[in-house]
Amino acid sequence: GAVVSQHPSWVICKSGTSVKIECRSLDFQATTMFWYRQFPKQSLMLMATSNEGSKATYEQGVEKDKFLINHASLTLSTLTVTSAHPEDSSFYICSASEGPRTGELFFGEGSRLTVL
Amino acid sequence: DAKTTQPNSMESNEEEPVHLPCNHSTISGTDYIHWYRQLPSQGPEYVIHGLTSNVNNRMASLAIAEDRKSSTLILHRATLRDAAVYYCILSPQAAGNKLTFGGGTRVLVKP
Numbered sequence: 112g113a114v115v116s117q118h119p120s121w122v123i124c125k126s127g128t129s130v131k132i133e134c135r136s137l138d139f140q141a142t143t144m145f146w147y148r149q150f151p152k153q154s155l156m157l158m159a160t161s162n163e164g165s166k167a168t169y170e171q172g173v174e175k176d177k178f179l180i181n182h183a184s185l186t187l188s189t190l191t192v193t194s195a196h197p198e199d200s201s202f203y204i205c206s207a208s209e210g211p212r213t214g215e216l217f218f219g220e221g222s223r224l225t226v227l
Numbered sequence: 228d229a230k231t232t233q234p235n236s237m238e239s240n241e242e243e244p245v246h247l248p249c250n251h252s253t254i255s256g257t258d259y260i261h262w263y264r265q266l267p268s269q270g271p272e273y274v275i276h277g278l279t280s281n282v283n284n285r286m287a288s289l290a291i292a293e294d295r296k297s298s299t300l301i302l303h304r305a306t307l308r309d310a311a312v313y314y315c316i317l318s319p320q321a322a323g324n325k326l327t328f329g330g331g332t333r334v335l336v337k338p
Binding site: 115117143145147154155156157160202204205206208214215216217218219220221223 | 259261263265268269270271272273276314323324325326327328329330331
């Protein structure tokens with residue numbers, strides 16, 4: 112099946128720094144990617160929809176200046192957590208699909224961010 | 228968006244079938260029913276999806292009630308590797324591939 116890869120799988124950073132997480136579709140072109148965050152023992156929360164070549168669409172309550180999303184190519188979307196703080200520590204997960212509605216979304220392995 | 232209701236947790240014995248219920252009484256006619264599962268410290272994994280008819284694949288079966296207000300995911304023979312959180316998600320046709328996750332059911336498989 113199709114593969115979506117995230118990098119890094121885990122990262123530790125100091126408070127106030129910015130961290131970039133990459134999401135790549137390895138064997139298909141993804142016009143749309145989605146970013147989620149997940150706190151311990153909670154469900155996934157959709158943060159934003161990343162559209163190739165255009166601005167991301169953010170869910171209500173998600174700060175677009177805090178979580179910068181770039182989808183520069185059909186195989187790569189990046190999430191940058193700017194001026195990270197301990198409350199941003201979470202498991203960030205991306206997903207991608209091959210077309211507008213294929214029925215099956217492919218998820219990355221997740222990236223665990225710890226902000227000290 | 229229509230919501231789903233799932234039990235918080237279920238236990239099963241290895242090699243036995245597991246029936247995971249999902250209630251979605253406010254489902255609309257164009258809502259697809261999706262099931263994903265998430266193993267510990269991993270991203271979710273697609274299991275199955277359907278609209279009106281029952282569906283089978285190599286991982287599981289999806290039984291959809293005639294009125295579509297509920298569905299059941301069936302794992303035919305649970306293995307230890309099936310221990311995960313299973314999410315039942317409704318996806319409106321207009322939403323494309325955008326999925327909104329609810330609480331899910333944590334499945335524990337006992338040897």
